[in-house]
Amino acid sequence: MTAEIETPAATGSCCSPAGGCHSGEATDVQVGAVTTVYRVSGMTCGHCEGAVSGELSGIEGVSSVKAVAATGEVTVISVAPLDEETVRAAVDEAGYELVGRA
Template identity: 50%
Template sequence: MSVTESTLTTYRVSGMSCGHCRTAITSAVTALDDVLAVEVDIAGGLVTVTTTGEPDEAGIAAAIDDAGYELTGRA
């Protein structure tokens, strides 16, 4: 059995204010290949993404944008 390394990356995201925001972002980012988990901190404006290997930052930014929010950078 092989062990796959995971990468934890936290991003700053603007426009989040409620549980719907959490659900929309979690659904959009979880649908991406290589994403293992997504944690959304509404109060802190942070989204933490666990991926296998290096994250596809362009894909993550696009998924967040498509959900109606803006990735403003890494935290």
């Protein structure tokens, strides 16, 4: 199944009187979100990814976590910058070591 893409009118604007892109519809973009990538050592599998993701998800303000064992990187999206010691404690609680930011 393919999605049809609507192109802007010839006026050069994506907006229209009917609402267009500013109609108040929800989007996947989190305005003001902070994305930080951390390096974590010791992750080797999906279980490791889940353990690290679970602990980091418990930090207040965190809205998304994606851990990738193959690269040792964990991407965290939060409403504000996180305190690195709080992140380190969560990773430690999961049984792994925070190396630092990637």
